[in-house]
Amino acid sequence: MTLSVLILIPIIGAIIVAVLPSERKDAIKWAAFITALVALAVSIPLYFGFDSSQTGYQFEEIRPWIPSFNIGYHVGIDGLSLFLVLLTTFLTAIAVLSSWTAITDSLKEYMAIMLLMEAAMLGVFVSLDLFLFYLFWEASLIPMALLIGRWGGERRIYAAVKFILYTMAGSALMLVAALVAYAWGGTSDLPELVANLNLPVNLQILLFFAFGLAFAVKVPLFPFHTWLPAAHVEAPTAGSIILAGVLLKMGAYGFMRFAIPLFPAAVPFWTPLLVTLAVIGILYGALVALAQEDAKSLIAYSSVAHMGFIVLGIFSGGQQGMSGAVLQMVNHGLSTGMLFFMIGILYEQRHTRLFKEYGGIWIKVPVFGSFFLIAVFSSVGLPGLNGFVGEFVILLGTFKVNWVAAVFGTFGIVLAAWYLLTAVRRLMFGAFNPANDYLKDMNPREIAIALSLVVFFFVIGLFPNLFFDKINPATAELTESINISTLVAGQ
Amino acid sequence: MPIEFPTLNFIALTPALTVIVTAFLVMFVELFVTDKRILGYLGLLGLAIAALFTISLFGVSPVPAFQNMIMSDGYSLVLDLIFIVTASLSILISLTYLGDRGLQRGEYYALILFSTGGMMLMGAATDLIVIFLALEIMSIALYILAAFNRQKMGSGEAGMKYFVLGAFASAFFLYGVALVYGASGSTNLNAIGSWFNSNQASLSDPIALVGLGLLLVGFAFKVAAVPFQWWTPDVYHGAPTSVTAFMSVGAKAAGFAALIRLLMVSFGNEVFILDWQIAIQALAVITMTGGNIAALAQKDIKRMLAYSSIAHAGYILVGVAPGTIDGVQAVLFYLMAYAFMNIGAFAVVAVLERRVAIGSRIGAYAGLATRKPLLAFAMLLFMVSLTGIPPFVGFWGKLYVFRAAVEANLSWLAVAGVINSAVSAFYYLGVVVQMYFRSAATEEEGQGIAPINLGGPVTVTLAIAAIVTIILGIWPTPLIDLASLAGFG
Numbered sequence: 001m002t003l004s005v006l007i008l009i010p011i012i013g014a015i016i017v018a019v020l021p022s023e024r025k026d027a028i029k030w031a032a033f034i035t036a037l038v039a040l041a042v043s044i045p046l047y048f049g050f051d052s053s054q055t056g057y058q059f060e061e062i063r064p065w066i067p068s069f070n071i072g073y074h075v076g077i078d079g080l081s082l083f084l085v086l087l088t089t090f091l092t093a094i095a096v097l098s099s100w101t102a103i104t105d106s107l108k109e110y111m112a113i114m115l116l117m118e119a120a121m122l123g124v125f126v127s128l129d130l131f132l133f134y135l136f137w138e139a140s141l142i143p144m145a146l147l148i149g150r151w152g153g154e155r156r157i158y159a160a161v162k163f164i165l166y167t168m169a170g171s172a173l174m175l176v177a178a179l180v181a182y183a184w185g186g187t188s189d190l191p192e193l194v195a196n197l198n199l200p201v202n203l204q205i206l207l208f209f210a211f212g213l214a215f216a217v218k219v220p221l222f223p224f225h226t227w228l229p230a231a232h233v234e235a236p237t238a239g240s241i242i243l244a245g246v247l248l249k250m251g252a253y254g255f256m257r258f259a260i261p262l263f264p265a266a267v268p269f270w271t272p273l274l275v276t277l278a279v280i281g282i283l284y285g286a287l288v289a290l291a292q293e294d295a296k297s298l299i300a301y302s303s304v305a306h307m308g309f310i311v312l313g314i315f316s317g318g319q320q321g322m323s324g325a326v327l328q329m330v331n332h333g334l335s336t337g338m339l340f341f342m343i344g345i346l347y348e349q350r351h352t353r354l355f356k357e358y359g360g361i362w363i364k365v366p367v368f369g370s371f372f373l374i375a376v377f378s379s380v381g382l383p384g385l386n387g388f389v390g391e392f393v394i395l396l397g398t399f400k401v402n403w404v405a406a407v408f409g410t411f412g413i414v415l416a417a418w419y420l421l422t423a424v425r426r427l428m429f430g431a432f433n434p435a436n437d438y439l440k441d442m443n444p445r446e447i448a449i450a451l452s453l454v455v456f457f458f459v460i461g462l463f464p465n466l467f468f469d470k471i472n473p474a475t476a477e478l479t480e481s482i483n484i485s486t487l488v489a490g491q
Numbered sequence: 492m493p494i495e496f497p498t499l500n501f502i503a504l505t506p507a508l509t510v511i512v513t514a515f516l517v518m519f520v521e522l523f524v525t526d527k528r529i530l531g532y533l534g535l536l537g538l539a540i541a542a543l544f545t546i547s548l549f550g551v552s553p554v555p556a557f558q559n560m561i562m563s564d565g566y567s568l569v570l571d572l573i574f575i576v577t578a579s580l581s582i583l584i585s586l587t588y589l590g591d592r593g594l595q596r597g598e599y600y601a602l603i604l605f606s607t608g609g610m611m612l613m614g615a616a617t618d619l620i621v622i623f624l625a626l627e628i629m630s631i632a633l634y635i636l637a638a639f640n641r642q643k644m645g646s647g648e649a650g651m652k653y654f655v656l657g658a659f660a661s662a663f664f665l666y667g668v669a670l671v672y673g674a675s676g677s678t679n680l681n682a683i684g685s686w687f688n689s690n691q692a693s694l695s696d697p698i699a700l701v702g703l704g705l706l707l708v709g710f711a712f713k714v715a716a717v718p719f720q721w722w723t724p725d726v727y728h729g730a731p732t733s734v735t736a737f738m739s740v741g742a743k744a745a746g747f748a749a750l751i752r753l754l755m756v757s758f759g760n761e762v763f764i765l766d767w768q769i770a771i772q773a774l775a776v777i778t779m780t781g782g783n784i785a786a787l788a789q790k791d792i793k794r795m796l797a798y799s800s801i802a803h804a805g806y807i808l809v810g811v812a813p814g815t816i817d818g819v820q821a822v823l824f825y826l827m828a829y830a831f832m833n834i835g836a837f838a839v840v841a842v843l844e845r846r847v848a849i850g851s852r853i854g855a856y857a858g859l860a861t862r863k864p865l866l867a868f869a870m871l872l873f874m875v876s877l878t879g880i881p882p883f884v885g886f887w888g889k890l891y892v893f894r895a896a897v898e899a900n901l902s903w904l905a906v907a908g909v910i911n912s913a914v915s916a917f918y919y920l921g922v923v924v925q926m927y928f929r930s931a932a933t934e935e936e937g938q939g940i941a942p943i944n945l946g947g948p949v950t951v952t953l954a955i956a957a958i959v960t961i962i963l964g965i966w967p968t969p970l971i972d973l974a975s976l977a978g979f980g
Contacts, residue, residue, distance in 0.1 A: 066968050068975055069894075106861070131890070135881040142875055145920075149928040150860075157928045161920070168880075168916045172909035175890070179897040179905060 002046065002059050003075045003126045006085070007119050009039045010092070014115040022108050029100060032111035036093035039118065043089040050082055052470045055477050057128065057191065065132070070187045075126040079474030080256050080326055083467060084125045084249055087333045091245040092118040094449055095238035098341050102237055102348050103151060110151060117143040117242060124250050130178040130188040133258070134171075137214075137250065141167055144239070144247060152234035159227075159234035166227040170217030177210030181262060194261045194481075201265045208266035211259040212274075218251030221274070221311055222281035225304045232300035233353075237344030240296065244303050244340060245333035252310045252329055256322070260314075260478060264485035267315070274315045279408045281308030286415035290422070295343045295353045298423055299336060302379065305412055306332045312409055313394035317482075321397025322475040327467055328390030331460060335378040335387055338453045342372045345446055346427075349439055355423070360432030365441040369428050371450040376424055378457045380417040386460035500556035503563035505544040506571045507611035510578075513537025514604035521597030531586045531948075534600040538575050538582075538607070545571040553980025559679060560618040564980030569823050569973060570614035570748045573830055574741060578607040580834040580952045581737035587949035588733045588841045594640060602639075603737060606632035610745035617756070619668045619678040622749045626664070626713070629745055630657050633738050637730040649729030656712065656722040664709030670702030671757075683757040694762045703758060707770060710753075713746030714804045716774050717781035724785075727797035732844055732851075735793060736837030739800045743807075744826045751811055751819055756979055764814040771812040772904060779805025779911040786918045792840055793851045795918055796833070799877065802915060803829055809908050810892035813899030816978065821895045824974040825888035828876075828963065832885055835956030836873040838949055839866060853922060858931035867926045869957045874919040876960045879912045883964035891971070 013035025020028050050058055057076030065073040077085060096114060103110050120143065123136030141164055149160030182188045185197045199207070217224045228248075232240050260267055285305030292298040310332065313325030345368065347353050362369040374385075381387040391413060399406035442450065460467060501508070516537070517530045524530065545568050548554070553564035582603060589595045609629030616622040634657060638650020672678050674696050675686040687693055711719040727735045754767060782801030789795035803825075810822040843859075843866075844851050860867040876883035889912060893905035963970050 065966075066971060068968075068971055109860075109864070135886070138881050138886070142871075142880065146927060149924065157924055160928065161917075161924065164920060165913070165917060169910075169913040172913040173906065175909050176893065176897065176902060176905045179890075179894050180902060183894070183898050 001061060002042065003077065003122075004061055006039060006042050006089070007075075007122050007126070009042060010035060010115040010118040010122070013038075014112040014119070017108060017112045017115065020108065025107050028108050028111055029096075032115060033093070033096050035115055036089070036096045036118070039122075040089040040093050043086055046077065046082060047086060047470075050077075050470055052079070052473060055473045060128075065129075070189075071131050072129055072189055073132060074128040074189055074191075075132075076128050077126055079471040080253065080478075081125045082470055083326065083330045084246070084253055085122060087249070087330050088118060088121045088125065088246050091241055091333060091337055094337065094341070094453070095241045095245075097445065097449055098241065098344060099236070099238045100445060102344065106150065110147070113143045113146050114238065114242075117147070121242075121246050121250070125253065128190040130182060130190065130193070130258075132188075133190075134175060134178060137171065137254075138168075140247065140250070144243065147239040147242075148231055148235045151236040151239070154234070155230070156234040159230040162227045163231045166217055166224070170224065171214035173210040174214040177207040180207060190258070190262075197262065199263065199265075204263035204266040205269050208259050208263040208270055211262070212255065212270065215251040215254040215259060216274075216277075218254070219248060219307045219311060220251070220304065221277050222284055222304065222308070223277075225281065225285070228304060229297055229300040232303070232340075233294060233296050237340060237347070240340040240344075241337040244299070245337035248303065248307055249329045249333060252307065252314060252325065255311070255314050256326070256478060261481055264482045267482050268486055271315045271317065274311060275402060275405050278308040278311040278315070279405050279412075281305060282312070282409055282412035283415070286412050286419060290415070290419045293354055293356065295346075295355060295423060295427070296340070297353075298419065299339050299343065302416065302420065303332070303336055305416060306336065306379075309391060309394055309409060309412070312398055312405060316394065316398040316405075317401040318397045319472070319475045319479040320400070321394050322478060323468055323471045324390050324393030324397055326471045326475065327460070327464065328387075328394060330467070331378070331386040331390045334453055334456055334460075335375055338371075338375040338450065339379060341449060341453075342368065342375060345442060346439075350436070355426040357435060358427045358433060359430045359436075360428070361436050361439055362428040363432065364436055364439045367441045367447065371442070371447075371454065372428070373424060374454055374457065376420045378461075380420050381413055384461050385457045389461060389464040500554055502551075503548070503554040503556035503561055503615070505548065506541045506568075506575075507608050507615065509537055509541040509544055510604050510611060511608040513541075514601045514608065517597060517601040517604060521601070524597075527595045527597050528586055528590065530597045530600045531582050534582050534604050535579055537604065538579050542572065542575045545575065549976060555617075555980065557621075559681065560621045561612070561615050562617040562980045563615055565976040565978040566752065566819070566823075566980075567611075567615035567748075569827075569977045570744065571611050572973070573744050573823070573827050574607050574610045574614070576827065577737060577741045577744070577830045577834065578603055580830070580838075580956065581733055581741075583948040583952040584736055584834070584838050584841050585733035587947040588731065588844075590947075592640065592731070594731065599636070599639060602632040602636050606636070606737075607741065610741050610748070613745040614748040614752075616749060617680045617752070619671065619680070619753075622753070623661070623664065623668065625745075626661065626749070629742065630661070630713075633657075633734075633742060636734045636737070637726055639734060640731045643729070645729030646731065647729075649726045652722050652729075653726045660709050660712030660719070663705050663712070667702045667705030667707075667709060670698050670705065674699035674702060680753060680756045684759060687758070687760050687763065694760060700766065703763075703767060704770070706753065707750075707767070707774075710746050710750040711774060714743050714750070714807075715801050716804050716808065717778040717801060720778070720782070720801045723801055724794050724797040727800070728791065728793045728851075732793065732837055732841040735797075736834045736841070739796070739837070740826070740830045740833055743800065743804060744830070747807060747811070747822060747826065751822060752979065754811070754814065755816075755819065759814070768812055768814060771808055772901065775805050775808035775812055775904060776907045777805075778802070778808060779908065781805075783911050783914045783918075786915070789918065790853055791851050792853050792856070792922065795853065795922075796836060796840070799915065799918070800833065802911065803833075803877075805911070806889060806892055806908055809896050809901075809904045812901055812904060813895050815895060815899055817898065818892070818895035820974040820977050821888075821891035823977050824891045824967075824970055827970060827974070828884040828888040831956045831959045831963075832873045832876040832883070835869065835953060835960065836877065838952045838956065839870045839873070842866065842949055842953075853925055856922060856925040857929040859926040861930065866953075869953050870926060871923055872957050872960050874922050876964065878916045878919045880916075881964065882961075884960050884967065884970070886964065887967040887971075891974075
């Protein structure tokens with residue numbers, strides 16, 4: 001029940017927000033924030049109630065939905081989705097809070113959309129039925145497009161349309177592939193399909209492609225990434241936080257939850273291509289990030305590089321890489337979310353994100369500077385912080401199987417340190433730009449947001465096993481399923 | 492000596508008869524009332540009674556009637572409900588729309604009802620002659636309705652064009668009827684079917700195949716399938732919007748109703764299925780692709796919806812192609828879903844068209860979300876649902892027809908369908924972009940939008956359509972269960 005309640009809370013919250021009168025801005029904000037907090041509070045017991053000694057799904061719920069089609073409402077979580085659910089509820093609360101003063105136009109619609117978005121994303125991470133998953137997957141498109149197109153920057157329409165067309169075109173074939181799998185298996189229930197579906201290898205390769213395309217666009221994997229910088233640069237701060245923090249994870253998660261377990265025999269076929277694209281993405285994203293003049297655009301390209309790491313981990317061929325990828329999804333959500341939030345603070349005051357407009361602002365805003373530096377350290381993978389654990393484990397896992405990819409990946413880490421520290425230098429140090437004379441430091445609300453994120457940087461960085469313990473059973477099972485099908489195919 | 496009457500079984504015809512009797516009643520009452528809106532409500536009452544008859548017939552169907560020229564079975568009854576929904580929602584739009592334009596005349600409602608009666612007969616007809624009669628009952632009323640706004644040039648043109656091309660289509664159809672009769676010796680669909688089943692040699696009879704081909708052409712005109720769609724944009728654009736809403740769904744559904752029964756009952760032989768399956772597949776792909784590509788370029792929302800309705804005919808043909816009962820039920824689900832979302836979209840167009848400054852240009856929808864949030868939200872729902880994005884009913888319609896195609900090993904049709912859906916996102920969401928992302932370009936447009944009064948019957952259409960689009964989108968099971976009642980008696 002918990003998971004269904006979790007999906008329902010934001011929907012109910014959105015309805016409450018929608019019926020409030022538009023002038024009551026404070027009431028709207030509080031209603032949205034309290035809803036997000038309630039959802040967060042409901043999701044936290046999932047962590048403590050999650051039994052890591054057990055494989056398979058927990059908090060499961062199965063109800064008939066379309067009985068004559070054998071399509072059911074089936075939700076549940078395992079080690080792959082647990083932390084993504086928590087990440088979603090956490091980042092949504094932060095996104096709502098970060099929009100407190102930034103959004104003034106059509107606040108009611110904004111908050112309602114934000115909450116609907118949360119419901120759709122939670123649905124994606126808990127669905128265990130092909131069509132239920134597809135429903136939430138597509139349903140998350142419209143709210144995000146509205147967020148970008150309505151409350152975004154100058155080229156928001158271009159960005160919103162590009163976002164929606166890319167992701168829709170990407171996921172079109174997934175529906176047919178789901179229908180084919182469903183026609184073969186006679187059900188759309190994921191666990192049942194994984195257990196019983198035995199497709200010919202060639203068909204698996206084809207269907208993996210159809211699913212994989214949808215996920216690759218969402219991740220986004222090079223060369224499907226071009227929608228991302230546009231969307232990020234134009235989106236409002238909270239939109240960027242959600243986009244980078246949660247939405248991109250849906251793609252990586254989709255590979256692990258659907259593409260790999262449903263079509264394990266196709267994994268060896270596609271792995272070389274996906275690993276190559278991931279590595280290209282890591283290096284390309286980093287190099288392009290180096291050349292950016294817009295801070296948000298830099299973080300957007302760094303996302304391309306970081307998501308490349310995650311895909312590298314997923315297809316590294318070992319359990320370690322996969323576990324690292326799952327944790328890195330959470331890490332990237334937290335650290336990139338924080339970076340976008342920090343840039344948003346500057347943008348709210350100066351209405352520009354160009355590096356040349358800043359410089360030497362550390363003396364004006366030391367608190368901001370310190371938090372920004374921590375976020376950057378987390379993102380470049382400084383030991384002791386969360387990013388290090390994820391990237392290190394991914395590279396370790398990859399090195400055992402494919403040392404070439406690991407070497408290139410390591411090179412990507414060096415580049416990340418280069419462009420992110422360059423960004424810090426150009427924003428914070430150097431000659432003081434007098435245009436920033438009136439720049440105000442972070443207010444208590446902003447400090448509270450930043451602190452809540454930083455706590456997790458350290459918790460994950462210092463006690464990674466709090467997380468790996470819950471992730472490992474699921475990734476072990478997943479790795480096993482690939483190995484078995486490879487063995488069978490090899491015979 | 493007692494005279495022997497053939498068993499007519501009027502009971503099988505009660506839904507259609509109720510509608511037609513109501514039409515006559517409307518014409519009669521028209522003489523005595525000055526407020527013509529009463530006639531619209533009278534029509535709604537008649538449709539409601541027809542719906543009650545339809546629902547009660549589900550228990551006793553299948554009932555053959557008029558010497559097997561009519562059949563009341565699950566298939567025709569589900570269709571009856573689709574036509575009743577279509578007519579009711581359209582009448583609700585008309586009550587507001589006509590009043591604004593000084594077109595509130597009694598015969599309008601009578602014509603809608605006659606046309607609806609014809610549609611219901613098309614769904615129930617099991618004889619080629621009855622199909623033709625029903626087709627004409629439906630079409631002639633529609634020709635007049637298209638030209639109902641006589642003062643407007645476009646409306647007259649629409650009526651004329653529709654009439655000429657409709658007559659053309661009828662000629663194709665009749666020629667096909669003659670040839671099929673020549674090949675099989677009967678005009679009764681079941682008799683034709685059993686003749687072909689028992690005479691293996693006749694399966695490759697060129698006369699039968701040419702006849703089938705001509706019948707297909709006739710129906711392709713009626714459902715606006717490419718390359719027989721030329722009349723559609725002009726007619727949909729020129730006709731009063733309330734009429735466009737009605738015929739874009741009703742006439743299409745009626746065309747499919749008779750086509751599917753013909754294909755399944757008379758040409759349901761395995762050999763024949765292989766023949767027409769190829770034609771239907773080709774028709775499906777070029778129809779959805781052609782409709783979508785043409786819709787991309789439209790600046791006027793009525794023309795855009797006209798081309799998009801062509802594309803939807805293509806998606807529906809995907810459900811026809813498998814030649815399975817599953818595909819037929821998918822088509823019925825799709826048509827019912829389409830009735831709600833498409834008429835909903837036209838209702839929004841009708842509301843906004845009331846202001847001359849807005850007309851039906853898509854560009855004039857700019858900034859609607861700020862001025863009329865609820866109206867814009869309703870339009871958003873319909874556009875998203877028509878694109879086929881969940882959780883709205885249009886998604887399930889597409890899923891259902893594509894599922895039927897995949898299960899009949901026609902996955903490539905489903906691939907063509909989903910790619911087309913992605914293309915259609917571009918123009919459907921173009922409307923959303925205008926409403927939500929842009930602000931009104933000129934003061935004049937802003938002024939034009941400001942005084943819109945929602946209210947009146949059109950709001951009922953909007954509310955019903957929006958609620959159904961959402962509820963059936965989240966929980967499509969009731970409509971799926973309804974569609975699964977459809978079978979051929």
